[in-house]
Amino acid sequence: MKDESAAAIIADTADAATAAGKLAAEVAAEPAGPAREAAFDHALEVLRDRRDEFNEKGHVPRDYIALLKKAGLFGVAIPEQFGGQPQSPAKFMKQVEKISAVDPATGWVASFGSAPVYFASLPVETQRKIYAESTDIVFAAGMFPMFEAERVEGGYICSGEWQFASGCKGADLLGMGLRGGEGTNGKPLTALVDPAKVEIVDNWSVAGMKATGSHNVRADRVFIPEEMTFVRGGEPTIDEPISRYPVIAYAAQVLAVVALGAARGALDYVTEVGSAKASITGGPAKGNRPVYKSGLAKAEADLRSARAFFYETTEEVWAKAVADEEITDRDKALLRMASTQAAHVGREVVLAAFNLAGTGAIFERHPMQRFLQDGLVPAQHAMLQEHTFEASGALLLGLNAGIPSFP
Template identity: 30%
Template sequence: MPQPLIDDIRRLTTEIRALAPRIEQDREVPAYLIDRLAALGVFRLAAPRAAGGAEAEPADLVEVCEELGRADGSVGWCAMIGAATGIALGYLPEDTAAELLADPRFLIAGVAAPMGRAVPVDGGHRITGRWPFASACRQATWLVGGVLVADGTQPPRPRLAIMAPGDLTIHDTWDVAGLRGTGSHDIEAADVFVPDARVFSLAAPPVQPGPLYEFPPLGLLALGIGAVSLGIARAAIADFAELAHGKRNPVTGETIAAKPSVRAAVAEAESLRASGLAYLRAEVAATGADPERRARLRLAVRTATRNAVRAVDLVYQAAGGSAVYAASPLQRHFRDVHVAAQHAMVNTDVLETAGAVLLGESVNTARL
């Protein structure tokens, strides 16, 4: 990844942090900020180079998502969704991928869970369904919905359908504790026609060659969760350090930074964050397509996310009453990281599946 991209993202950090309260209040990232991220190429990172994408390495997504997560959890999350979902274009005919990427504001988002129904018709499928947790759905130029294809001749088959946002209804449902600015509302399709060229399976061989498309697709979609969470933790540690040098004990007059317990909390939080990031980077670099390597990657993503939660909890608790005010950035970091950790891709099922693989037990690894 060119260093200028990270440098450009870092130059946006101060502006994004200033916007964070508004992003949370409005429950979405402003359109002009999405436009700036699109102009930088953030949402093209996993799209094929041959069709107009960047086709970056998975490690690059970790760096970008962590950096934007540090700026603001919701911005990092939307960037993660848009960047990682671009891998879908590697499974499409090249001319179809190029057509989707022709929009300079290209941002693909959606929900992979097969919560919709697809009926084959001439030239495509008729799609009906409703999908919750569709982050960045209001800003997306294309939306993905997981479906089960039922033609009556064989068992339902899971597929993904790429739909135009104008063909869908967005239900305003995202009134939540954290990551409020992601706008992760429900999206609904009612008998929407989708041509065959925009219906695909991540279980099928990708159309595009290259290392990026040999990377486990669900692993790529998951790794940003850990990266954004670690970015939130980095911001929380930095914000707490600023608070610790300004907040004083009313009796002694010393700043709370002088308290041994505060120093220990910061040290442990930083060790959790840094070790989680190192583990994630190492497994992303080592990942292959075999079940054990996929299991190790997903274990690293979950560990990164959980380490981030523990790190934020440590500094949140050390801040005392100062952290409970809505105006405190620590309050927002606390809520954001806990919501990130609720994602299905980092839940206990993943831990159990990874453990079964490492033990050599028979287990369904489709979700890895």
């Protein structure tokens, strides 16, 4: 009976790659150059008007995702051989940083424009099929907890409920984490699935990053063809600069840069708006107080220092990827260090700006709350917590990192 059930499930399974391509093809990026740059500027303007709406909805709606697609945010990691126009990690992350300076949660969702770098370890034919109709694929994944899938002929039957699927309500393609085996070197598998085949569990009730819509994803005996699975961080099956850049480190970077953007937004507010407000007690304008001036200067210096380390390291490793030079564990450790530093300094800068903003910033509708509630989150992510400093230091010393799949 079990085999017959599995056969029925397999027969009923739609082609996730084709479904994703058709869904993504509804909106395409503007041509590279002035048209795409104008689309990006337009998306930022719309975001300023609608960011409160997104926070109240608890997700970034599909019509706004379409604007990010037009701006090219979801085509930045598609290999050239499949018709993509990949761009350097630094260029992409500076765009995410600008979005995050307006609304960090939307920046977090936009950051997953880099996610197709994972797909480079899929079979070449699978990649070709995914990108056949569109090179603007929106991907979201719930990787954990990892479930043991039922192995059947031609693939896996998957059941479970995965957490933290950021942006899942606007995704063209979803991923689910599966336990790896002997052939994955301890790394998890990711199974790709048509969003129509799974259930989004609307349970994202949080204080920060509300608009990311990082709901759970539930599957009940969904068949995943083997060719639609890949080892997360596995060896790429294609060879281009974008597939040579360290994929796990990049995943940490695109989240860390959201903290840099949140910090920039918070500092811009206390510089341009908050400093001009006089105290209700009759004291001088805040910007005229010594503690305000020195606090602002220190926060600006801290942010710029962390940002310089972050992008300097990114550019150095990208240059190696372009030149097809060896990217060492030390290079990857520096990327991870720079990412964790960016996330933690970004959080401290947001807190410093909140301190400067004074009592008024405690109100829910105060502009600083957006940066405070969202800007504290990146450093909480497993890939950016304090222990990644220790693991990076271990690699710099030639020791074992002590964390699976690190760096």
